[in-house]
Amino acid sequence: MESTYRIKGATGDWEVVIGLEVHAQVTSNAKLFSGAATAFGAEPNSQVSLVDAAMPGMLPVPNRECIRQAVRTGLAIDAQINKWSRFDRKNYFYADLPQGYQISQLYHPLVGEGAIEIEDGDAVKTIGVERIHVEQDAGKLMHDQHPTRSYVDLNRSGVALMEIVSRPDMRSPAEAGAYLTKLRSILRYVGSCDGNMDQGSMRADVNVSVRKPGDELGTRTETKNVNSVRFVMAAIDHEAKRQVAVLEDGGAIQQETRLFNPDTGTTRSMRSKEDAHDYRYFPDPDLLPLELDDAFIEECRASLPELPDAKRKRYEALGISAYAANVLTAEVESARWFDALLDTGAAPVAAANWVTSELFGALNRLGTSIVDSPVEPGQAAELLALVADGTLSGSLAKQVFEAMLETGDAPGKIVEERGLKQTSDTGAIEAVIADVLTKNPKQLEQYRGGKETLFGFFVGQTMKAMAGKANPQVVNDLLKKALAS
Amino acid sequence: MSVDTATVKRVAKLARIAIRDEEASRLAPELGNILGWIEQLGEVDTSSVQPMTAVIPNRLRLRDDVVTDGNIRAQVLANAPQAEHGFFTVPKVIE
Known part of the structure; x- marks a missing residue:
């Protein structure tokens, strides 16, 4: 299926190229590397262990169920499962990240190439999935509780996420919407993520670039943390049009991180994160490589619905x-x-x-x-x-x-x-029909004079007189007979 | 490999380490020496050697999906420079 979606520019038509990185919260009782609970809506900082708070000397121990759910998700999209994977540290500083790094998987993800089929009308298109890796979520910041301070709740810190990275195979907001909807459906069938986008269980980073059809890929921007299908489509629409306007004005697209504003449907640059892309990844020395055996993977496969x-x-x-x-x-x-x-x-x-x-x-x-x-x-x-x-x-x-x-x-x-039973009692129905015909001589005359559309009128009167309980087929047959006689 | 002072300052900034200009000038050749030594190790052909992750045969242990921790807010917040209503508070960071 070749998408015909185009942005109309002053210099001609532009094609949109879209890739999605979806962060899906893994359904589990405990966090990825600690025994603290994951339930939504708890008292602030009540579901935080010393591991999640990044106290010195704490060691992460992976939760088997989180690994299992990521493997099951991979199998559900026919992906390659890597029996040997490894955790890496992604280093950056932010108030919601007590460790100063996120434990993620850059070099050796748990799940490799897979694919998801989407439908657009009768057409079917396959969207490639490049990889799925598991990583820790960050805490939550609240900015509206105090005039000069931000509040930090670490309940979400360390909760397991799957990052599901698509190939840049989508060509329209509708395809991106269909992909996200389908992915959410698969995750919910598998049971690896509850898909509650309004609670932040699924969020998408949206990569968008534009090009003249047939040209090389253009420079992309990444719009972070978009949390509904509708917003993903709106963010793509806005971002693609913005890029076309910049390029047609003779400008160049900066590879940058942007934020989507749901209230205005627009995106804007996150200038403060200029250095953010230098994450200085390295293998986490606290964790040995993750090695899975065939029995583990087969159990995952057998448990798929x-x-x-x-x-x-x-x-x-x-x-x-x-x-x-x-x-x-x-x-x-x-x-x-x-x-x-x-x-x-x-x-x-x-x-x-x-x-x-x-x-x-x-x-x-x-x-x-x-x-x-x-x-x-x-x-x-x-x-x-x-x-x-x-x-x-x-x-x-x-x-x-x-x-x-x-x-x-x-x-x-x-x-x-x-007493709602339908009656097929012909005697009772015949009696009612006779009564209806007697009470409506004018309609009867018109019907017999050739106005056959009045048949429905007689059916209606008969059904009404029988409080809807007459078998319609029997009413039809008997009425035809009565009207013909 | 030579490390210039601009690189030293950038790495320091990424690691949130405050350094003065004279420190950067002093650190540049020191870090250069360390990297030079690492490069020397790179001369050994290790293309057929698996990276060693532990000195004894050891496998990553996995944990059962059971809640065994948490509900220790007072301990978690004990070292916070500032906390209110059960939250850490930090200077406003709004994008």
Whole structure:
């Protein structure tokens, strides 16, 4: 798939080249190198060990689970797993980094080349992943608590991150958005990161350059810490246009670090970090190389769940539309719920249509998510079965579903208690039809005079008189007969 | 390899070490000598030798994912030049 996205400049069209470095917080109980907790929202500095506070003499010991989750993530994107990797120190000074260096992996990352497929309409494009390495997160600074001081909370200091570095394979804000969305979905399926971007569990550094189509790569800028899909797309859009304007004015792009301002949708230079790129990396003498055996890697592989692409293909093979399959697999919780529904033996296509329209519609209306759905998959299966065997019409099923949402009761109980059963009793329906025809002589005359569109009117009147409980197919058949006689 | 005073000052700045001009002038040849010695080691062909990470056979130990530490805020903040409401405080650093 060749992207046709172009920035229109005064001198012609420009192509945008994008690479993303995504920092994903690894889901774990304890930190990467210490036994302090990682939970979000704790009292300041309550989840800090002497290792995280960088007290002299403290030694880091890696958390096996963090390594395992990074390996599982690598396997999920078909990446090479490096059985021998090593930790390096990245040296810089900042108030949120007590060690004066971040333990990271520059020279020998844990995970090598992989790939992620993204879709744009019907087209599929493969985005290369160069590497995934594990590293420590920094602490958090708060600037709005005091007129002249910044507050430092080290709870996040030392929490494990995966840095997932893409190839510069994206060519439009939409492709970058699709990549980030897909990556988030994979991480959440794997369970290696919760993907909560609003809590900072996933943040992206956005590398952007522009060039005339076919030219060599231009100089790139890096916009740091962008924390939503929408902001990543906005940052690319702004940064690409800014670069085109600079170049067309006869200027040159400085390779630099920039900041995105979500309020204005613009980026600006971080001038204070001029020296920041001289990190003087060297192997961390506190840590031996990380060596993994085959058994460890095989356990990681065996523990992987069905991933979104495979699940989508399986759903489509069941006859579910590509659209519905996409909607159902985008979030792991939806997919789990739907799988539970399928496990009850529900007909896949009817179930998919019901979940994507009725259930998602209701959850949306109630402002809740599938995790807190008031209706369980088992109850939904019962409802669908009642529709399938003709007990409930479509409109009755909607009424029963509403009652399920309100009461949490099983559909069978609601049908019984409220008498919502659909009737196919031809005698009762015929009697109502006769009554409807008697009460509407004018419409009857018009219909028989050739205005056949009035058929729907009679159906409506009959259904109304029967409080929606008549089997629509039976009503249709009997009405046709009555009107013809 | 020769080290000039500008390099000495830059490395010092990166390491947040304050040095005066005369110190930089004195350190430049000293650091140059050390680097020269390291370069001499580089003359040995080590292309077929694996880097040694420990003198005894030793593997990196991994830890279980269990919370065993934390809730020691008073200790963590004990040496802080300034702390308020459970936070370290530092001169405002805002980008």
